[in-house]
Amino acid sequence: MTATLAVFEYHLVGYRRTWRGSVFGSFLLPLLTMLGFGVGVGAYIAGGVGGVSYLDYVVPGLLASTVVQVTMFETTWPVLGNFEWHKIYFGQAAAPLRAADILGGHLVFVLFRAVLCAAPFLLIATLFGAVHSWWALATLPVVALLAFAVAAPTIAYSATVRSDSYLALLFRFAVLPMSLFAGVFFPVESMPVGLRWVAYATPLWHGVDLCRAATLGVAPQWSGWGHVGYLALWAAAGWWLARRRFQTRLFH
C-alpha cells in the first residue's frame, strides 16, 4: 500500500508541472459545453428529452464521456511511453516495488485525474441549473468507478502494443463510437435492437445512466447495483490483465 502511494506520489510530482493548463481546460470545456448545448442545440430540441430540457439531459452524459476520454488519454500514450520511450516503469521495477505497485500507483493517479476533471464540470453544470438533486454528488464516486473500468483494460492494451499507431486505432474504433452511441446525446432506445446491445455492453452507457439518474434525481433505467457490478467486472478483469502484462514485461 505505501509502495503504491509512493508511485502515486511520483506521478503527482510530474503533474505539478502541468496542472495549471489542465485545470484551465477542465473549466473551459464544460463552460463551452453548457453554452453550446444549452443555448445552441437546446434551442432546436424544443420538447427536451424525457421531460427534461436537452441541456439537463446531455450534461450527465457529457460528464461521463469526458471522464472516459481523459482516462483514455492518461492510459494510452503515457503507459506506452513508460514502457517504450523513457522506460520509467523499468526504473521503478529496479526499486523494491512489485508489478502491482507500479500499476496501482499509476492507476490511482488516473482516477485522481478523472475525479479532478469531473468536479468542475459538475460545479459549472450546477451554475447553469442542469443539476436537479443532491444526488449529483454521487457522480464523483461513479466516475471514479467508470474511470477504473475503462483505465484498467486500456492500460493492459497499452502495455501490450509496441507502437503508438495502435493507440490511435483505439480512439477511432472504441472511444469515438462509444461517445456517440452509448446514450450520451440521445436515448439508446432510439437505435435498432442490435446496436442497442452494443451500447449496453460498453462501460460508458452504465456510467451515463448512473450519472443521469444522479444529476436528475431520478431512478436509473437499469438496476443501480447492476451498473456498479458491471463496471466492477470491467475493472477487475482489466486489472487482472494489466497486472499480468506488467509482470511479464517488467520481470521477464
Place this chain on the structure above:
Amino acid sequence: MTEGRPLIEATGLVKRFGSFTAVDGIDLSVRAGEAFGFLGPNGAGKSSTMRMIGCVSPVTAGELRILGLDPARDGPAIRARLGVCPQSDNLDPELTVAENLTTYARFFGIPRKVARARAAELLDFVQLGERAGSKVEPLSGGMKRRLTIARALINEPEVVLLDEPTTGLDPQARHLVWERLFRLKQRGVTLVLTTHYMDEAEQLCDRLVVMDAGRIVAEGSPRDLIARHSTREVVELRFLAESQEVFVDKLAGIGSRVEALPDRVLLYVDDGDAAVATVHDRALSPASVLVRRSSLEDVFLHLTGRTLVD
C-alpha cells in the same frame, strides 16, 4: 550481515529467452567490498546476468543467492538493498534533477525529509549540485549517467550494479565517472559492473570474469589474467600488403604466439625490443612497429579469437 559469506553467489546460472540461451551456466561469487567486473563483447550475456542479479529477471536454471536471499522469493527485499544503474538511463526527463532522486527515494520508503537531504548530498557527490533545480532533458550524456549513478545510491545500497557505466561517453566524461566510482570503492561499497572496455576493467575491477556467448571463459584479477593468458609484451606490426595473414609463417617462432588481425600482426613476446630485432634480421620490413605491454584485450583475443570492440 554474515561476514565472509559472498554477497552474490551463482552456480550453474542459466538464462533462456525462448529457445535462445543468453547465459549458459555460469558460476561466480562476489565478496563484500570488492569491485567485480564482467568483461565481454556485445551479446555476451552481461546485461542478462545483471538483470538476474538485480532481481528483475527470473533465473531459468541454476542457483543464485544475493545477500544470502533467494531472488525468486525475496525480490523486493533484495532490491531494497541494491543500487542499480541500468545500461540505458531511465530518468524522468520532465522532472528536475533533484526530483528524480527524491521521488525515487520514496520507492524505498525513505521519508521525504531524509530523501531531500540525501539527494542534495548525492548531487554534490556526482558534481551536479548546481543543476539540482534544472530539468533532466537538456543534460549531457555524462551528466545523465552521473545522475543515474546518484539515483542508484539513494538507498545507501550494499551492492551497486552498474551496467556499462561509461559506454557512449566522451573520454573526459568517462574519467569523471571512473573517479567517482573509485571513491565509492574506497568507501567500501561493493561494485559489480559490466563493460566492453578493457581499460575500464583494468582501472576499476579487483577481479573480473571474461564472458563470451553466455559463458565465462576466464576469471581473475586483471593482472592475473594477463599473466596467465598473455605474454609480458606485445609487438604490433603493420605490413603494407593486402593480407597480413601471409606474414604469420614468416614470423613463426618469434615469441610464443603470432596473431593476425585484418590490419596488423601481433607478436606475443617477453622482450619486445629483442623481437623487433629478430623481425629485421629476417629481412621483413613492416611499415610500422609498436611495442606495448599486454592488456586484457590480448587476453580476450587469445581466449576467443576475436577482438572486444569491433
